[in-house]
Amino acid sequence: MQYHIPKELPYNFLKSIDIFSVEQVKIDAVDGSKKLECFNNVKMFLKSTSWEIQLGWVFAQLGNIALKLNAHAVVKLPNGSFRCVTPSEHGASEINFAPxxxxxxxxxxxxxxxxxxxxxxxxxxxxxxxxxxxxNKMRLENNKYAVAYILDQKYQISNQLIEVFNNHQK
Known part of the structure; x- marks a missing residue:
């Protein structure tokens, strides 16, 4: 099972975790930018402009059972709008972004x-x-041994998770 970009965000749930503003941001990848490297891509892009970095969240969902917020970096333009300079790993032309x-x-x-x-x-x-x-915590700390152990733990509950996943589909 993999996370996917949700077609509809669970706005009531987002409000419950204090996310009140979600914007559609155009993806306009720049030369030399790499997928999954948004922070570095924005830092590289900002070397040639006086614009700013804006951090926030993009969303992925595992069926109807889990929501993942991935931190993301975009460029904040002087007029207050945003531009994503990182190529989409899914071929999308826009992202839902919560500053x-x-x-x-x-x-x-x-x-x-x-x-x-x-x-x-x-x-x-x-x-x-x-x-x-x-x-995620172990990934941030670059603890590869812990990540491997956690992946094994997730594998051990995978059949049960698949059953729950299937029971909660529309």
Whole structure:
């Protein structure tokens, strides 16, 4: 199972985690930018302009059971609008982006964080989300051994998670 970009965001849930503003931002990748390297891409791009970096969140969803917020960096233009200079890994032309200046305090070793939330009340989903969040913490710290252990733990509950996933589809 993989996360996908949601067609519709769960706005009521987003409000419950204090995200009130989500903007559609055009992707206009620049030469030399790399997929999954938004922070470095923006820093490189800003060397030739006086614009600013804007940190925030983009969204991925695992069926109807979990929502993942991935920290993301875009360029903030003088008029206050945003531009994404990083190529999409999914071929999208726009992203849903929630600006959040607090992301800067969550960056570790120049790695951007993620936050994963359950969308349903279920013991297996809760366990999966806990593992996902711990994996993110270990990824930020570059602890490869812990990441490998967590991946094994997620594998061990995968059949149960698939069952829950299938039971919560529309």
């Amino acid at each position: 959040d200046d607090s992301v800067a305090s969550l960056i570790v070793n120049d790695r951007l964080p993620a936050k994963i939330y359950p969308l349903v009340s279920n013991k297996v989903v809760d366990q999966f989300v806990k593992l996902e969040n711990f994996e």
